[in-house]
Amino acid sequence: MSDRLELSDAVASGEGWQGMVSDWSADRETFKDVSWGKAMMWVFLLSDTFIFGSFLIGYMSARMSTVVPWPIPSEVFALNIGGTDFPLILIAIMTFILISSSGTMAMAVNYGYQRNRKRTAVLMFLTAALGLSFVGLQAFEWTKLIVEEGVRPWSNPMGAPQFGSIFFMITGFHGLHVSIGVIYLTVVAAKVWRGDFDRRGSYEGVEIAGLYWHFVDLVWVFIFAFFYLW
Amino acid sequence: MEKTAHQQHPISTYLSIWLLLFVLSTFSYLVDFFHVEGTMRWFLILLFMFLKAGLIISVFMHMKWERLAMRSAILLPPLALLVFVALMVIESNYVSGSRATAFTPVSFVAHE
Numbered sequence: 001m002s003d004r005l006e007l008s009d010a011v012a013s014g015e016g017w018q019g020m021v022s023d024w025s026a027d028r029e030t031f032k033d034v035s036w037g038k039a040m041m042w043v044f045l046l047s048d049t050f051i052f053g054s055f056l057i058g059y060m061s062a063r064m065s066t067v068v069p070w071p072i073p074s075e076v077f078a079l080n081i082g083g084t085d086f087p088l089i090l091i092a093i094m095t096f097i098l099i100s101s102s103g104t105m106a107m108a109v110n111y112g113y114q115r116n117r118k119r120t121a122v123l124m125f126l127t128a129a130l131g132l133s134f135v136g137l138q139a140f141e142w143t144k145l146i147v148e149e150g151v152r153p154w155s156n157p158m159g160a161p162q163f164g165s166i167f168f169m170i171t172g173f174h175g176l177h178v179s180i181g182v183i184y185l186t187v188v189a190a191k192v193w194r195g196d197f198d199r200r201g202s203y204e205g206v207e208i209a210g211l212y213w214h215f216v217d218l219v220w221v222f223i224f225a226f227f228y229l230w
Numbered sequence: 231m232e233k234t235a236h237q238q239h240p241i242s243t244y245l246s247i248w249l250l251l252f253v254l255s256t257f258s259y260l261v262d263f264f265h266v267e268g269t270m271r272w273f274l275i276l277l278f279m280f281l282k283a284g285l286i287i288s289v290f291m292h293m294k295w296e297r298l299a300m301r302s303a304i305l306l307p308p309l310a311l312l313v314f315v316a317l318m319v320i321e322s323n324y325v326s327g328s329r330a331t332a333f334t335p336v337s338f339v340a341h342e
Binding site: 030031032033034039042043045046049050053054057060061064065066067074087088092095096099100102103105106107110113114207210211214215217218221222224225228229230 | 261
């Protein structure tokens, strides 16, 4: 009985751990109609925005302040197909693959709303497969750059030495996000296929995974514009 | 149940946005392919980038169907990055200026 009195004192005064916990967990909600899982994914993506934002700003600072010419991405990432040099062709293909995976993911979320178990799962597996092919092409791109072009994090034959470190850091961190996304999507898709979300009565897990995947695509839009095209 | 928990849009909504993203990506690739240079290049790159980002956030991530409390909580904080960009532009100009006056860039390209 005395414990209860102490607890209500703490709640009323807001002092001590119990008071603090009760303040944070009181019956209030800011984001109506949005579950905690979805809100927390958004908050995570917001923090990730600042990480990628800082990376891109670091890249901008290096490129603006270097006195050695910056390598021309259009030429560095050209690919020779049948005797003709196509500028940035591999990057363009990677862009289309990632956008397609975003399209299939959006449709998976939509079928999730309709509780269409099979279509949701199939579209998610397809999204993961497209993500995997993106990572594969990125591995090919990295190999070509390291082995054939001789790009290192500390130097490269084309120009400013920061080019390598910034390229590996930004595309590496993005590729890590894609790889984690492929695993995440596969796990959620398997749960959908197994019928976990039907038993739970909500397909929201699909929507939350979708937010993460679209964010990965979103980051690529900025990397494509600032690193490859600029 | 809440209305947003059951939001449904015809599949054509997603297909048309998907197509639009394809077209915009093609356009931004063509900017490089046709060697558009100067101010026009930066303008087109940024235009296509923001259009693509806007479509992904608003439709694919369903942001345009969220309430204002949610939209402002997520979309306003990144604006702070613009302040960061402005600060670093000033700093980078200063650094490149002092490098140009104090160093000769011969040894910058390291050996294999």
